[in-house]
Amino acid sequence: MKKAIVIGAGYAGISAASFLAKAGWDVTVLEKLSGPGGRARNFKADGFTFDMGPSWYWMPDVFERYFNCFGKKVSDYYQLTRLDPSYRVYWPEGSSTDLPSQYPQLKETFESIEPGAGKMLDKFMKEAAYKYEVGIGKLVFKPARSLTEYMEWDVLKGILKMDVFSNMKKHIHRFFKNPKLRQLLEFPVLFLGALPKDIPALYSLMNYADIKFGTWYPHKGMYEIADGMYRLAVEQGVKFCFNANVTSLDITNGNITGVHTEDGKSYAADVVIGAADYAFIDRNLLPEKYHQYSEKYWDSRVMAPSCLLYYVGVNKRLQNIKHHSLFFDTDFNVHGSEIYESKTWPKEPLFYTCAPSVTDSTVAPAGCENLFFLIPVSSGLTGDTEELRESYFQKILARFEEKTGNNLKENIIYKRSYAVSDFEKDYHSFKGNAYGLANTLLQTAILKPRCRSSKINNLFYTGQLTVPGPGLPPSLISGEVVSNLVQKVCR
Numbered sequence: 001m002k003k004a005i006v007i008g009a010g011y012a013g014i015s016a017a018s019f020l021a022k023a024g025w026d027v028t029v030l031e032k033l034s035g036p037g038g039r040a041r042n043f044k045a046d047g048f049t050f051d052m053g054p055s056w057y058w059m060p061d062v063f064e065r066y067f068n069c070f071g072k073k074v075s076d077y078y079q080l081t082r083l084d085p086s087y088r089v090y091w092p093e094g095s096s097t098d099l100p101s102q103y104p105q106l107k108e109t110f111e112s113i114e115p116g117a118g119k120m121l122d123k124f125m126k127e128a129a130y131k132y133e134v135g136i137g138k139l140v141f142k143p144a145r146s147l148t149e150y151m152e153w154d155v156l157k158g159i160l161k162m163d164v165f166s167n168m169k170k171h172i173h174r175f176f177k178n179p180k181l182r183q184l185l186e187f188p189v190l191f192l193g194a195l196p197k198d199i200p201a202l203y204s205l206m207n208y209a210d211i212k213f214g215t216w217y218p219h220k221g222m223y224e225i226a227d228g229m230y231r232l233a234v235e236q237g238v239k240f241c242f243n244a245n246v247t248s249l250d251i252t253n254g255n256i257t258g259v260h261t262e263d264g265k266s267y268a269a270d271v272v273i274g275a276a277d278y279a280f281i282d283r284n285l286l287p288e289k290y291h292q293y294s295e296k297y298w299d300s301r302v303m304a305p306s307c308l309l310y311y312v313g314v315n316k317r318l319q320n321i322k323h324h325s326l327f328f329d330t331d332f333n334v335h336g337s338e339i340y341e342s343k344t345w346p347k348e349p350l351f352y353t354c355a356p357s358v359t360d361s362t363v364a365p366a367g368c369e370n371l372f373f374l375i376p377v378s379s380g381l382t383g384d385t386e387e388l389r390e391s392y393f394q395k396i397l398a399r400f401e402e403k404t405g406n407n408l409k410e411n412i413i414y415k416r417s418y419a420v421s422d423f424e425k426d427y428h429s430f431k432g433n434a435y436g437l438a439n440t441l442l443q444t445a446i447l448k449p450r451c452r453s454s455k456i457n458n459l460f461y462t463g464q465l466t467v468p469g470p471g472l473p474p475s476l477i478s479g480e481v482v483s484n485l486v487q488k489v490c491r
Ligand SMILES: Cc1cc2nc3c(=O)[nH]c(=O)nc-3n(C[C@H](O)[C@H](O)[C@H](O)COP(=O)(O)OP(=O)(O)OC[C@H]3O[C@@H](n4cnc5c(N)ncnc54)[C@H](O)[C@@H]3O)c2cc1C
Pocket: 007, 008, 009, 010, 011, 012, 013, 030, 031, 032, 033, 037, 038, 039, 040, 052, 053, 054, 055, 056, 057, 058, 244, 245, 246, 247, 275, 276, 277, 280, 307, 309, 374, 426, 427, 428, 434, 435, 436, 462, 463, 464, 465, 469, 470, 471, 472, 473, 475
């Protein structure tokens, strides 16, 4: 059996490992942390279970397909509930909008905000459906190593119809005038790590995912997904070594022959898949002559944001809150430019709150609420001291209290913050990014960091810094794409 070593047990690493094991490879995953999941892990404290990263379960079809590839179903590993409303948005003047999960009601909501917007939503969704079908059905499964992969006629025709060269801001403005509707439809693009004006309009497929397929929640929390993937991988024969921080690689005649971890262990390899942050492996584990990209290249990449996060336990139930709430009550243009242009700490940031205990009693002690606050900030920021974190927390807590009408300052019984420097320390994250590389036009498909090294024959990459991009569904797909490539070139 050929031996594959996978560095990193995030979604992409587990996915790549599982597909290779299914194809008959002897696969070992080396993970620096104490368990699987990477950025999507969780922790327990004082009776609360906090998901540390992702909280939005979108594109259930991609997860279902993943488990189906191994003859399993999502429901063999975790149980999903569709949320209704999908989420709530708070506006500057104090009002809020709930986004119903059912399309007819959503259309009514649009119509109530802008007469005629219901019909326009139909048109918008028709185009978005096509983009989803071609984008998620075909394009994301390409390793994007050369343009010829896109030369099949139906794919080419698809690309031409998919607004690759227009941007999301313009695209949405063509359909809707009301600033609230525009902002609602721009929101999913924030997952892609850049401003709507810099994201190809192809990504209205994200609106389709949001509106058509909905927002779901796995019972007991998002970590259930990583745990399910981990169990599936073990069933396929994948071996996992945790607390195994890869520190160096042996390279002989342009091939990696051994992988070494901090605890002094060594592993032989026919193939290595780098599923930790690409930039870390390229810059920190390889001698300079084997670097795939220069420092200048990495420094000029547009990174998706980092985050300031707060995991908060409250000793009472809160009134009138939803599972997901977006606080769009300050000027997004100012915050957006602080994230992507001036790259400074924001003055009045937008933020997001997830309250999974609204849906799931298992994630908080009885009578308590589990809250997760997220402020997107620029990657690469320094100085996330305790004082700075606390000052932002007080700022957003005051807004949360005012908008939702709950007082909770005196009821906080657990609080932990997490920020840019933690991403760097825990995940070896490049510039402390949370969501990888932004999906701008110049960082799409063949313009992304390549998923196979051109300097080392048996080194491949997967994860949110390579194809197809950031987010849980793309990371799952990334693992499958690279496993297919390995099987093709290393037969
Ligand atoms: C706060 C936050 C919120 C998010 N929200 C959402 C959401 O709601 N929905 C969504 O779809 N996506 C969301 N995302 C994005 C999603 O979590 C990521 O795109 C995805 O988890 C990335 O998976 P990955 O496998 O590429 O990387 P990772 O999960 O980072 O996995 C890489 C692994 O490599 C390990 N590693 C690093 N260096 C070494 C080494 N030297 N040796 C061994 N192991 C090493 C790391 O410890 C890590 O476990 C969010 C991300 C964050 C951070």
